[in-house]
Amino acid sequence: MNFTDKLNEYIKLTEDNLKGYNSNTPQTEYFKVLIDAMNYSLEAGGKRIRPVLVYEFCKACGGKIEASYAPAAAIEMIHTFSLIHDDLPAMDNDDFRRGKPSCHKAFDEATAILAGDALSVLPFEIISDDSLLSAEKKVKIISHLAKCVGREGMIGGQVIDMENEKKSDVTEENLRLMYKGKTCALIEASCVMGCICAGADDEHIKYAAEFANKLGLAFQIIDDILDVIGTQEELGKPVGSDAEENKTTFVTLYGVDKAKEIAAEITAEALEILEKFDNNEFLVELTNMLLVRNN
């Protein structure tokens, strides 16, 4: 099967599994609106990159893909929870997400807050209730996932982003830490969880985490570059928004050319780490797709 077919198959698998895990059972009549709001945002599409990484790292480490279903659905739920809360008026105040009204617009603000909250907790329920993973694997997965989401992970990155809006002198150290939290943390959780599902050794778990952090950072730097040199048509969103908002990015710190160089370097390093996973063809193609792109 070629790369695109396999990617589309993984996307379909993710969407089917998500539906199953948040199905609307008869007992839930009274809080139907909550399940509806959760499903509305879960079904809003997107690249489903995180679950795809969970599946493929599991397979690359010799595991059966079924063993990674629960963590794959879990990471997409966490990602969706973060998008719902990020879009809220008190946060980024975005009325649209992927061309559809954001959750608090399609429902209301209170429902969006609660749908996000429910999606922050459901992942731990489905992992702990999974029938294929051992208790030891579940605990290791939950510990890693919670750290990547929490204070020093995704949520910590959000806080740095918010705080930076008030600053005029954002350092590179600060920017890297923000990207590490906001973008890399969930990618790290995805790759690492895939390895744990397969019973990989600590060395491979470490490599997977390193790969994830390089993939995430390069992805963010390319985002910074595209915001300056991309076209609105290609990006599907206005260009130049970073400059307008006076945001510090790798481009404001180094200029476009040097930023491109840094991104290329990190991409090469990421691909090098994939040697430890027998240069898994799908992961190499996925990395190239994400890092050699114009939207």
Added chain:
Amino acid sequence: MNFTDKLNEYIKLTEDNLKGYNSNTPQTEYFKVLIDAMNYSLEAGGKRIRPVLVYEFCKACGGKIEASYAPAAAIEMIHTFSLIHDDLPAMDNDDFRRGKPSCHKAFDEATAILAGDALSVLPFEIISDDSLLSAEKKVKIISHLAKCVGREGMIGGQVIDMENEKKSDVTEENLRLMYKGKTCALIEASCVMGCICAGADDEHIKYAAEFANKLGLAFQIIDDILDVIGTQEELGKPVGSDAEENKTTFVTLYGVDKAKEIAAEITAEALEILEKFDNNEFLVELTNMLLVRNN
């Protein structure tokens, strides 16, 4: 040691443990505001009833209290997360909580949303990282906790509460389901987690859950009654707020006298279940303290 001394000792233990679990490490310089907001709300006091139930059910089932530290801190974090989000302008819009500015007033709305989010995830980190509990116990605890918090637990109860504000005809079934979610679910999680920490059998876990649901329901009905017959001085909050907001309560459904009867009946049933825990003296006193009260 008498009841009050033991209760105060448990409260101090809870506050010390919470500090330890969310300590401000050097690495967290950039997101200090997040840790500060989390601690601000964690330190805001309250009766700490939920952790106390975790400790005592663990002991009542023959466990060592240390084995229950992580779940006890976890449940108080979840409770605090729910208070922070409940107080938000889009939810109950409360500027004060226990006489202090609520989190979004002391910090800002975005920080409060993120502090709540971080407190919804940290519980799963500290339980999975605990050094005393077995992997099997951790998974059982996490599964139960996540369900009690999620769609059909605390968050589901919140949703029913919000939806009921738009209704004029709230049924008793609906009201009971709301109380089960909003109040009973976290109390159930507390009692059940205590049992699991001690390695109690499924029968005792079932009894603990039944006790918790009776305790929570009676507590809520007494709240409904006090809102009508209590004095502002005793309650520390305005009386008659339910009637003003046209809320359906056990008092609007049955009148004060019948509601009192129902609460007394459920209290008696709760105390009867404690026989299965050798009429644990502390739990009997705690039940009486919570259910025979005027504030």
